Structure formats: structure tokens, C-alpha cells
Amino acid sequence: MAKVQLILVGGFLGAGKTTLLGKAAARLSAAGRTVGLVTNDQAEDLVDTQVLRACGFRVQEVGGGCFCCRFADLVGATDKLIAEHRPDVLIGEPVGSCTDLAATVLRPLQRFYPGRYAVAPFSVVVDPERLEDLLSSKATSPLAEKVLYIYGKQLEEADVILLNKSDAISAERAEALAAMLAMRFPAAKVMAISALEDSGVDEWLEFLQRSAAGGARVMEVDYGTYAEGEALLGWLNASVRVRARAAQDWKALGLKLLQELRTRFAASKAEVAHVKLALTAEGTALTGSLTSTRGHPFLIVQGEAGAPSSEALLLVNARVQSEPEALKQTVRAALDAWAGEDLELDVSAMRNFAPAPPQPTHRFAEPETCTVEGNPCATIRDLFRPKRKQHRRA
Ligand SMILES: Nc1nc2c(ncn2[C@@H]2O[C@H](COP(=O)(O)OP(=O)(O)OP(=O)(O)O)[C@@H](O)[C@H]2O)c(=O)[nH]1
Ligand SMILES: [Mg+2]
Known part of the structure; x- marks a missing residue:
């Protein structure tokens, strides 16, 4: 049986993941491909599931924790979609407060099911207003440092960073933010899109088609800080x-x-x-x-x-x-x-x-493959701070 393409779309709460899932599913369906979607949350009664089902898509929901902690449920959800609809493409949206997905989801899927999934580059969606807000030196961010830690980690492991909502900002701002992201995360592909207006979605899907498997960028994660950040929400x-x-x-x-x-x-x-x-x-x-x-x-x-x-x-x-x-x-x-x-x-x-501390079912991490320089426990602001000059003692 041919492998099913698996696209995971991560990123912080409200960045536009579900909107993108809907638009991508519509584009792929129009091109004659069968699509299955997997939503995810800490609990049930999900707006996302209802929204995507109302659009006529086949959706399975993984509740009670992130994909990383509900790995078997994620596999079960994809199995159900595969058995019932034989999809060409599966698109999953992990909880927006979740990170470390390369090590805990993408790599385990590749290792345990090498013949089942063709894992696409891991795409992380970013809301420009939220990003600017967090980076502004004048405003103190309304989100706590430990929540920002998660935000920074989400970007750090991305294979593709999608600067979304480009319709809501000027072309100059979009360009400047995209350039900044590209400079700080040189190994990631940065693309400006508008999921709402369906702009850049085709280009993103084409990029995934011609790219190598995703999830290579595993990183060090301080699970104590991560848990405390999630628990603040x-x-x-x-x-x-x-x-x-x-x-x-x-x-x-x-x-x-x-x-x-x-x-x-x-x-x-x-x-x-x-x-x-x-x-x-x-x-x-x-x-x-x-x-x-x-x-x-x-x-x-x-x-x-x-x-x-x-x-x-x-x-x-x-x-x-x-x-x-x-x-x-x-x-x-x-x-x-x-x-x-x-x-x-x-x-x-x-x-x-408050979400319980994340306890991934599997974690395959080789930190040396992380291409982001600097303190592995950095928050988002540290990640964008200009590097200090190194002073060597004589
Ligand atoms: N202007 C604009 N708004 C967008 C775009 N994409 C999403 N939105 C809006 O952003 C809000 C959040 O979008 P969602 O797709 O629900 O975000 P999400 O990342 O799935 O959020 P969670 O599931 O809570 O993590 C909604 O009001 C969307 O209509 C975009 O490209 N442009
Ligand atoms: Mg969503």
C-alpha cells in the first residue's frame, strides 16, 4: 500500500492552524486528493472539530492531551481515517500550547511505521501581531515568560515557519518579519501566507511535496519550564x-x-x-x-x-x-x-x-542535530536578541 502523506501543522494558540487545515484540505480535495484531518486538544467538545466537519471534511479528534502524550490515540485516529477513507493526505493540528513534536511525534511515527506515513516537513504557523508584541522592547508582553518559552521552542523546531495573516499587515511589515525569522532560524523555510484569504497555501503545499521528510530538528527542552508554562494557561x-x-x-x-x-x-x-x-x-x-x-x-x-x-x-x-x-x-x-x-x-x-505536565509516550531526541544556536532554554525574546560579541581573555 502507498504511504499516506502526513502533514503536522503546529504553532501557538490562535495563529491560524485550523483555518489553514481547512484551506489546505479544500485545495487538495479540489485537486482530486482524498484528505483526512486530525484535531487535538486537552479536552473534548472542540470548536475546531465542529468547524472542520461543518465544511464537509473527514475529521478525527484526539482529546485528553497533546499528540505527544496521546501517541497511540493519534495512530488510532489516522488508522480509522485510513481504513474508512483511504486518504492520500492526512493533516493534523496539535494543541497550540504543545512543543517538542519532532522528537515525540514525527520521529516515533517514522521509526515505528516506516511504511505507513510519508512525514512532511513540520510546519509552524505564526501570528504576526503576537510575534511583534512578544518582540517589542517597549511593551512588556502580556504573556508570561514561561509561556513565551513554549512559543520560542515551537519556532525552534520548525522545518517551515508560516508567517500567517499577511493580509492583516502591510507588505513591508510582512517582509521585515519574514526576514527576521529567516535570519534567526536559517535552517527553516519561511513563507508569508494568508490562510484566511487562501494566499500562499498552494506554494506551501508544493514546497512540502518536493521536500525531504520533516522532524529532523529536535532540540533540548526543559520539561519543567514547559509544564509550568502550559499550566499558566x-x-x-x-x-x-x-x-x-x-x-x-x-x-x-x-x-x-x-x-x-x-x-x-x-x-x-x-x-x-x-x-x-x-x-x-x-x-x-x-x-x-x-x-x-x-x-x-x-x-x-x-x-x-x-x-x-x-x-x-x-x-x-x-x-x-x-x-x-x-x-x-x-x-x-x-x-x-x-x-x-x-x-x-x-x-x-x-x-x-490547567493542562497536566506533558509526559510524551516516546521521545527520540538527538540534541546535536539542533541547528539553532544559543541557550537551549531561551525564551522567544532571547532567540531574537542580537548576539553579544565574544570577548576572549588575552
Ligand atoms: N486576518 C487573518 N485572520 C486569520 C488568518 N488565518 C486565521 N485567521 C483568524 O485567526 C483566528 C484564529 O484562527 P484559528 O485557525 O482558529 O487558529 P488556531 O491556530 O487553530 O487556534 P487554536 O486551535 O486555538 O490553537 C480566527 O479568527 C481566524 O479567522 C489569516 O490568514 N488572516
Ligand atoms: Mg485550531
Whole structure:
């Protein structure tokens, strides 16, 4: 049997991975290739899975931990897709707070299943606003140093760095950021794309086709710092049935909820990594997103906007730099304020937690293959800091 191409798309929360998965799957399907997608999270009730399924793609979900800690589940998910659909290409999106995927996922897949997967270069998606924010010497980053440590490690192991959302910044800024990334990570291929506007996606897919296998760049990782960084991010997944007395404009309501959440997180100085919501009403599927506390809520209507209706199912996935209990209280308060007198909410599930320390099933690491110079425990700012001159003693 021919090998199935396996593309992993990593990168920090909110960078645009799911958007890229959807666009890539659409391009590949249009070219006559069968595609299977694998989503991943620390918990279930995923907006990403719902969004991609609503687009008609075949999706398997790996919940309860990152691909690295759920290696067998990842293999099981790909097996299911292979058995049911015989895909040519599988695209997986690991959790946005996860790193060290070359050593813990790509290499083990290559070693244990050499005849099954053709592992593509590991692609890491970057949000330019977040990157600039982190690099700015004036502003202190709203994300903690230990969270930035994960961000830096994600870039360090990339075979391909995709500077996404290039539609949202000037061509000059995109060029400058791409040049900076290329200088700091010379072994990685840097490409500016816009997943949303489908620009650069074909070029990226073509690059993967003609490149050698991915995951060569394994690195040293301080798992203590990594675990502490992840634990600083509160996680909340909620599923809520919403009923209204009269038919509602769910798009306006979705935006209102995101604004309500943003105001409350900003007031409590809890930086949003990514708050996603999916609102499904009769004939309408909406996805909403907030990728920083200062960012603008963004809402997409999938398919045709249906006629106003009085009932909807709401999924909320919030990843915020916050204690899990405080996160839950903020989301509850925002939901109550949003509902007011007009909406009746029935919360059928709400899980809040901090991710457990990562414990990869396998780890095949040869640090000497790491091509990034400098302190292996550097945070993102250290990685971009100009190198100091070496002073030799006479
Ligand atoms: N302007 C612009 N927005 C984008 C682009 N790609 C993604 N977005 C938006 O960025 C937000 C986050 O996108 P996602 O694809 O959900 O990000 P993600 O990396 O999958 O996020 P997590 O699953 O939380 O890690 C959404 O509002 C997208 O519409 C892009 O190319 N341009
Ligand atoms: Mg996603």
C-alpha cells in the first residue's frame, strides 16, 4: 500500500492552524486528493472539530492531551481515517500550547511505521501581531515568560515557519518579519501566507511535496519550564443550549458575547491566548474568535446565513492566561451578562482546568542535530536578541 502523506501543522494558540487545515484540505480535495484531518486538544467538545466537519471534511479528534502524550490515540485516529477513507493526505493540528513534536511525534511515527506515513516537513504557523508584541522592547508582553518559552521552542523546531495573516499587515511589515525569522532560524523555510484569504497555501503545499521528510530538528527542552508554562494557561470548554423568546440574529449575538468576554478578561488582566466559539442554529453555523485581549472579535458565517431562529447550540473553548477557577467565573459572568433577560442558558457541560505536565509516550531526541544556536532554554525574546560579541581573555 502507498504511504499516506502526513502533514503536522503546529504553532501557538490562535495563529491560524485550523483555518489553514481547512484551506489546505479544500485545495487538495479540489485537486482530486482524498484528505483526512486530525484535531487535538486537552479536552473534548472542540470548536475546531465542529468547524472542520461543518465544511464537509473527514475529521478525527484526539482529546485528553497533546499528540505527544496521546501517541497511540493519534495512530488510532489516522488508522480509522485510513481504513474508512483511504486518504492520500492526512493533516493534523496539535494543541497550540504543545512543543517538542519532532522528537515525540514525527520521529516515533517514522521509526515505528516506516511504511505507513510519508512525514512532511513540520510546519509552524505564526501570528504576526503576537510575534511583534512578544518582540517589542517597549511593551512588556502580556504573556508570561514561561509561556513565551513554549512559543520560542515551537519556532525552534520548525522545518517551515508560516508567517500567517499577511493580509492583516502591510507588505513591508510582512517582509521585515519574514526576514527576521529567516535570519534567526536559517535552517527553516519561511513563507508569508494568508490562510484566511487562501494566499500562499498552494506554494506551501508544493514546497512540502518536493521536500525531504520533516522532524529532523529536535532540540533540548526543559520539561519543567514547559509544564509550568502550559499550566499558566487556563483551559475551559463549555457546551450551552441557548433559547430565546423571539428569533435572534446569532451573528450579532456571537459578537456581543466575544466583546463581553474580552472586556471581562481585560479588566482582570487575564491575557487571552484564544477564545473560540461555535454557534449552531437552524440553518446557521457561526464561528467566532478572539486571539488576544486587545484584539478584535472575529466572526465567520459558514455556509448560508439561515433565517433568524430562537434556539442555538453554543460551544465555548477558552484558552486564557488565568487560574482555571477564575476563568470559569469570568466565563459564567460573561454568559449571564450576555443572556440578560432575553436568553435562557442551559449549560450541559463545562470543564475548566490547567493542562497536566506533558509526559510524551516516546521521545527520540538527538540534541546535536539542533541547528539553532544559543541557550537551549531561551525564551522567544532571547532567540531574537542580537548576539553579544565574544570577548576572549588575552
Ligand atoms: N486576518 C487573518 N485572520 C486569520 C488568518 N488565518 C486565521 N485567521 C483568524 O485567526 C483566528 C484564529 O484562527 P484559528 O485557525 O482558529 O487558529 P488556531 O491556530 O487553530 O487556534 P487554536 O486551535 O486555538 O490553537 C480566527 O479568527 C481566524 O479567522 C489569516 O490568514 N488572516
Ligand atoms: Mg485550531
